[in-house]
Every structure is written in C-alpha cells, then in structure tokens.
Amino acid sequence: MSAALPPSFPMPPDGFGPSELLQLGTGAEEDEPCLRADAARNRARLLEAAGRLVAEHGAAALTMEAVAAEARVGKGTVFRRFGDRTGLLAALLDHSERKFQAALLSGPPPLGPGAPPVERLRAFGCALLRRSIDELDLQLAAEPSAERRHTAAPRRFLLGHLALLLREAVPDGDSELLSHTLLAYLDAALIHHLTAQCGLPPERLRTGWLDLVARVTRTDPAV
Amino acid sequence: MSAALPPSFPMPPDGFGPSELLQLGTGAEEDEPCLRADAARNRARLLEAAGRLVAEHGAAALTMEAVAAEARVGKGTVFRRFGDRTGLLAALLDHSERKFQAALLSGPPPLGPGAPPVERLRAFGCALLRRSIDELDLQLAAEPSAERRHTAAPRRFLLGHLALLLREAVPDGDSELLSHTLLAYLDAALIHHLTAQCGLPPERLRTGWLDLVARVTRTDPAV
Numbered sequence: 001m002s003a004a005l006p007p008s009f010p011m012p013p014d015g016f017g018p019s020e021l022l023q024l025g026t027g028a029e030e031d032e033p034c035l036r037a038d039a040a041r042n043r044a045r046l047l048e049a050a051g052r053l054v055a056e057h058g059a060a061a062l063t064m065e066a067v068a069a070e071a072r073v074g075k076g077t078v079f080r081r082f083g084d085r086t087g088l089l090a091a092l093l094d095h096s097e098r099k100f101q102a103a104l105l106s107g108p109p110p111l112g113p114g115a116p117p118v119e120r121l122r123a124f125g126c127a128l129l130r131r132s133i134d135e136l137d138l139q140l141a142a143e144p145s146a147e148r149r150h151t152a153a154p155r156r157f158l159l160g161h162l163a164l165l166l167r168e169a170v171p172d173g174d175s176e177l178l179s180h181t182l183l184a185y186l187d188a189a190l191i192h193h194l195t196a197q198c199g200l201p202p203e204r205l206r207t208g209w210l211d212l213v214a215r216v217t218r219t220d221p222a223v
Numbered sequence: 224m225s226a227a228l229p230p231s232f233p234m235p236p237d238g239f240g241p242s243e244l245l246q247l248g249t250g251a252e253e254d255e256p257c258l259r260a261d262a263a264r265n266r267a268r269l270l271e272a273a274g275r276l277v278a279e280h281g282a283a284a285l286t287m288e289a290v291a292a293e294a295r296v297g298k299g300t301v302f303r304r305f306g307d308r309t310g311l312l313a314a315l316l317d318h319s320e321r322k323f324q325a326a327l328l329s330g331p332p333p334l335g336p337g338a339p340p341v342e343r344l345r346a347f348g349c350a351l352l353r354r355s356i357d358e359l360d361l362q363l364a365a366e367p368s369a370e371r372r373h374t375a376a377p378r379r380f381l382l383g384h385l386a387l388l389l390r391e392a393v394p395d396g397d398s399e400l401l402s403h404t405l406l407a408y409l410d411a412a413l414i415h416h417l418t419a420q421c422g423l424p425p426e427r428l429r430t431g432w433l434d435l436v437a438r439v440t441r442t443d444p445a446v
Contacts, residue, residue: 150416184407193373208400
C-alpha cells in the first residue's frame, strides 16, 4: 500500500474526499443526499472500530472479520466498503490524518488556532507523538520509499503547518528547513526505534520535543 | 543490498575488516604479509576508481566494466574482488564510511579531535552534507528498511559521535535525542528531496546546518 494512499491534503475532515465520492457514485440509486450521508456515517463507524482494534492489538491483528465483529456488521459490508485489507489500512490512515488535520485547522487551541506559535508547536509535537505511538504499526506499514517519503500529501500538510508556525515564531530562521528538522523528530520509524528497540518511555520523547522546540525557537523550556 | 552491508563500526580506517581477512584467507599461498598488503592496495585502488565514477555519473552508471576501465585492470579482477555489482556497491559505501570515520576519529580538527565541540559539530554536518551530496545515489540505494534504519552500524557510529560532542556542548540537553535530530537533518532521503526534488542549492543546506547547530547548542550562529 506504500505510496497508494489517497491524498488527504486540502480536504475537510469528515466530508467526502474524491475517492469517497467515486465509490458512492457507482450506484445511481444511492445518489440521494440522505443515503450518501448514511453511507458516510457507516464508513466512519467501521473506521472507528478498525482504529480501536489497531490501538489495542496492532496493525498485524487487523482483519476484515475482526472489524466486522467490532462494528457489529456482516463481513460482506466491510469487504464491500474497503475491497481488501490493504484498502482498509489505507482508509484507516487517511481517516486518522484527516482527524488530525481538522484538529490543527479548526480544533481548540493550542493544537488549533488561537494560541501563540511556540505553544502551538509544543502541542503539535505532543499530539503527533501520541498519535504515532498509538498507530505505530499502521504508519510503519504505510511508509513510502525513500524517494517518495517527503512528497506524500499528509507529510506536506504537516510540513506546511510547521513552516507557518515557525515563520511566526522564528522570523530570522529558515522555516522550511527547520520544519523538516522538527518533523523528523516525530518520524514513525524513529519513534519505533526509540520506544520499541531502545525502550525509551514516551514521556522522555515528549520532554525531548518540548526541549527541541525551546532550542529551535530560542525560548525558555516549557514547564 | 539493503541490510547486508558489512559492519564498519569499530574498525581501523584502512586496515583489514573481518570480511577482507576472510577473502584473503581463502588462498593459503596469499597468506604472507606483503601479498596481503598488496591485495589491500589493489582493492583500495578499485574502490577509489568506483568512487570517482559514482561522483561523476551516479550509482546507476556504475558497472564492473566501467570500474575495470577506470582503474586500468582486467574485468576479471573486479569480479574476483567484489563478486558482483551489489558486492561492489556495498564495498564502496563501506570504504567511504571508513574514510569518514577515520577523519572523525583521527583526522585534522575541526572534523577530527582538537577543536571545541560546537566547532566540531559544525564541521561534522558540513562534511557529511558534502559526502551525502556526492554519494546520494549510493546511499539511497543502500537505505535499510524502516525497522532497521536506525540500527545499522554506520549510523550508530555517527549517532555516538554526535552524542559525545553534544554531551560536551549541551550538558543540560538530552544528548541522545538531540543526536537523532541533528543526524535526521543530514539524512540522505531528505537531502535528495531538498536538492533534487525541491531544487535547494547545497549552500542553503549548509547554512541551515550551521543555524541548527547554533540553535541546538544555544550559541551564536557561525559567521
């Protein structure tokens, strides 16, 4: 599934992406607003169930059957909706990315708008660390190849968001290069190495993030 | 060739690694010191020729035939020495890593010992950037998978070196986490993205490195 994830860059969080519209548009009899909203709700319910399974048991344990059982629907419904397990994993990651993007764009501060940029930088890393630790399996399985890693749409969104905050917080810095540095700290493969292979507690990664933001912005460390 | 590179962690730069000893040890008649030194010199000469080819034409253009022509030896000599192209690429990367390690451990300051830690950090990044830009193809081709990326021996060496300098330069920081952050700035896939895909000039990456070192160590930017 590496680079085949649907782009989720400039889309509204819980609305219809192009692929969703495409899927729903195949049956002309489903083309009424109420049925489409219903289908979207069902899809979201399946993805929430899949998300719970991954958080509890890891991506390896995720099967179409387990999702059906968790969401209390027939197996056929899951297959009709996502095609196969790869489609389910891609949709799950996309769903989680959209939720995160929505929190950045319109959620409550300091993750969302309305707080000073340094505070938003701190909140960004702590939230992304938490999400990455919850979804580590999923993110590792979906990691694109070296050539494509930096051009994937979800990553571009996060980089753009960081660069925006950095331009405000560090007007004299190269916000583009600094955004890569900050995002690299939150890279799934690195988090996996530090937590699973080196045994570092997530709390140390969180403290390290706050320290890094302080150094990069030349501010005092958060207490 | 991903994770099959021979470890080059604690070895002397131009001495014999275990794999070299193994290769030379197969013929008992070659087991005399003068012949072994001669074989090592020939091997180094082939690798220098291969390095020039990669720097000029990229890893894709590297063939056993081209190395033989560049080093003015028969094609058979190159095949006997490296087995195949994958073996040649692995040996080439290993050779370059050893040269870099030797420069860090015993070369002239500020890359080598004898300069203040912040100056050594600056020199480290500038030298590694230069090397990565020269060998980008080679490093991308050899990049291990996400699970193994952070445990490869050459990377562990560079991390250990950075952590050592950071412990001196930033006694109040988490030198282990900061070393990952600094090394991430110098990651081959990122350099490839920024230079080849985004068109950033290498000079901007260099300036960005000096700025990052200044922020991380809370010192004044270098002039």
